[in-house]
Amino acid sequence: MSAPDVLELAVGGRTVRITRPEKILYPATGFTKRDLVEYLVAVAPAMLPHLAGRAVTLARFPDGVDGGYWFQANCPGGKPDWLPVAEVTGTRGQTLRYCRLEEPAALAWAANTGAIELHPFLARADRPGAPTALVFDLDPAPPAALLEAAAAALVVRRLLARAGLAALPKTSGASGLHVVVPLDGTQTFDETKAFVRAAAEALAAAAPDRFAARLSRSGRGGKVLIDWRQNAGGLQTVAPYSLRGTPLPLVSTPVSWDEVEDAVRAGDAARLAFGPAEVLARLERLGDPFAPALAGGQRVPAADPSAEPPWADAPPA
Secondary structure, eight states: OOOOEEEEETTTTEEEEESSTOOOEETTTTEEEEHHHHHHHHHHHHHHHTTTTOOOEEEOOOOOSSSOOEEEOOOOOOOOOTTTTEEEEEEEEOEEEOOOOSHHHHHHHHHTTTTEEEEEESBBBSSSSSSEEEEEEEEOOOOOOOOHHHHHHHHHHHHHHHHTOOOEEEEEEEEEEEEEEEEEOOOOOHHHHHHHHHHHHHHHHOOOEEOOOOOOTTTTTTEEEGGGGGGGGTTTTOOOTTTTTSSSOOOOOOOOOEEEEEEETTTOOOOOOOOOHHHHHHHHOOOTGGGGGTTTOOOOOOOOOSSSTTTTTOOOO
């Protein structure tokens, strides 16, 4: 018997129509659209709190990770009536209507559109100018790779501790790492971006052979870019527990600082690479290590020209 072309899936009291459920999205492993839907529904209790109230960009791969993709701002046509949108003013003054993914059925619907990656804003839709987190996006340039990004994350952690800030690490799901600082939502993107930029430039000055703070690829080989630009109001960061459009189905996974240290000490990048089944097993065993990101409660230090910044003597790399 051939596989059905359409599934009518009951999710949280709603019916979601899944077309071509056996379509292969990751040819290297045979991971299908049905697998994506099942993963997102299973991970929903951990993922949804990190998406709640936020506009979300969908990175859509309708022909799988070996095909083309695009980042969808406006929520696709044909969305169900029950799926809310967030109106966001674009950089040219236009009104964009982003999806809000607030329940398991919304994740299943997004998966049906080929949305492998989910990228929420750093601010909630009702307070678009007030970030609830800042992020150090650590992006290694070959031959640097995930272990170099992990080592950089440990340096960033020490620098943030000097500023009195606690941070949470997660893998990007690709070659990098994200260091996220939960905030209380009382500051602006200008303030948080300036803080991350100053820290990035201080680290690049202290260890220019290992860190870069400029986006230009010239001279970046073997270094870890600290991409402070991700803290702009119009940009988004991949959600915790989102899959990535990589050759293998890998997940942007919250990890502990002990795990980051152990991977660097052992020289074993595989300790920081997780697929969907591993992530679900981790959640069953550990709960959500990223839950503290929802508590906020922190502010970046105010700029004070008369005070020595916390990175005046940047931690050794």
